[in-house]
Amino acid sequence: MTRSVYKPPVQKGFGQFIDAFVVLALVYLSLLAPLLLGGTAAESDAPAEKPVASWEAMKQNETMAAQWQKLGYDAEKAEPIVSKKFSYEIEPWSLGITVAVIAAYFFFVLKVSDREYREVINERFGPRTGKED
Amino acid sequence: MDFWTALEYAAWGISIVLVGWMLVDARFVSSTYGEDFLLSSREGDE
């Protein structure tokens, strides 16, 4: 084998430990970040006027009411669950940023991967001679 | 101590024994076999 082969340095135990730790630290940070920035789930505020807690007012028919009761819920207890609603608001700005971030991420990863991949292939199969295809 | 509290302690105890056993075994393996041998697995080998 005459072609040059990249020889990586050998990593000491301590460095290995640090590296495993860095990844973990980043994971915990990203788990905590949304809490620090505030707000995760898209829930609308509770409606100002609480409807009277009755099955009819909550649009629960007889069968539904019967099942609720079998599950151990009376109308009073079921009310917060039934009246909880999601709000699906699309903010053009945040949606745009999200799309851009995901696209930029894949673009970056693919671009760098391709560069590194060429290096791998050239070392494994030898430099291109131009007659490969 | 009631049954449920005893169960909690038992769960802690068994967990410690199992993890301890694995740690001891891993130490033993490291001291018995060479690092080069332990790390000799290669992808794609049959």
Add this chain to the structure above:
Amino acid sequence: MGTTTAAEGRQEKISLLKVLGPVHVWALGVGIVLVGEYMGWNFSVAKGGAYGALIACWVIGLLYTCVAMIDSEVTSTVAAAGGQYTQAKHIIGPLMAFNVGLYLVMAYTMLEAADALVVGDLLKAVAAQYGAELDPRPFVVLTIAFLAWLNYRGVFMTLTVNFVITAFAVLAILVLFFSTTGIAGGESVLRHSELLTDLPYGWIGVLASLQFGMWYYLGIEGTCQAAEEVRSAGRSIPLGTMGGMMTLLIAASLTWYICTGLIPWEYLGQATTPLYDAARLTGSVELEVILFIGTMFAAIASANGCINDSSRAWFSMSRDRYMPHWFGAVHPRYRTPYRAILFLIPIAVSFAFTGLLDQVITFSILSGLLGYTFMSFNIVRFRRLWPLGSIERGYVHPFHPVPAIVLGLLCGATYFATYLGYGTSLLSIMAFYILVSIWFVVRRYPYVKRGEQFTMPWPRPKGY
């Protein structure tokens, strides 16, 4: 291959043990996922109503059918413990591979943490029925420690156990279906006509429900992590994966049918254990007990499979020095990646104890989703760099490139669903993958041997 031994002299080598068959592959795939039928999928009901959840069930089912087809083809050719990580390394390049490896480790370790929490909460609920207060934490730790121990001691026993408990959990769903519909005798207790409502949020709700629709199938692609340990990868992996996918499509549809026929959608959308609740509503003690055990077994099987897969991914990355080399060791007696298994125990426990279950689950789902996005362009490139006929493929999936395109589009829709529900989390998780990628390029990649990481006996890729 096996030629490196000669080149390196007479040094003895060690490898993972090849003992598994298609049944184990099925148990690994379905075992990880089935807990999603027992809990989690029903949050899609809250997001889009009962019909929305059914649409999500089938649309995401299509996404996963594409995943299973694509994965079977690539894995039947690239048979290594790293699964999609090894695929990425050979087909796209090192940085992609590093990211894919992390998707796997994160998705599975976080899912494992959630599973263990479920076991703890179930026991707590049992104690509460007897009027006692139980601290779930020791049982969360015990679940993780015991399953890690099982994994440490050998893959054959691990996945045989998984087969038994997964099969029980599948049967429990079938039993519930046959009893509630009255097929097994008696009258049907299902009341679909009275309980089903229109879409509460319209079509945007259906889109939003796609995010939790992933629960029905999340993790089936983990089957290919067993590739280095099955006796014949080219046959067992496609067989086990496709068989698993069919099991899940059936189980998911039945689960939806039973639950929506018994439970008002508003309750279903926030229930912790919907199938168990459905069993309670039948009033039969036997069904209640069976479904309770089923829920428990499903959670344990899932955690077990997750330990298996996350440790294989971590091990494979370490073997190539993408991660510290020390973790790339194989146990000389049990032939398992024992250091990776050990290392991930405290991490899984810490995820379980963060109290950020929502975040942890979103991280897990999103890591899975990023992995599927990768698969869609991976297969296109795989066919381009090594066209059919240029290398031996154990399985060739039909209709290429339709599955790849469908998969890509569905991934896009699911990102949008995640944005609707967890926009901030999504951005912070993307920030993690971006930062860690930069860290890899600058700090880790210098330790990686270049040509040596390409281990498949393939010809030079076309165009490179």
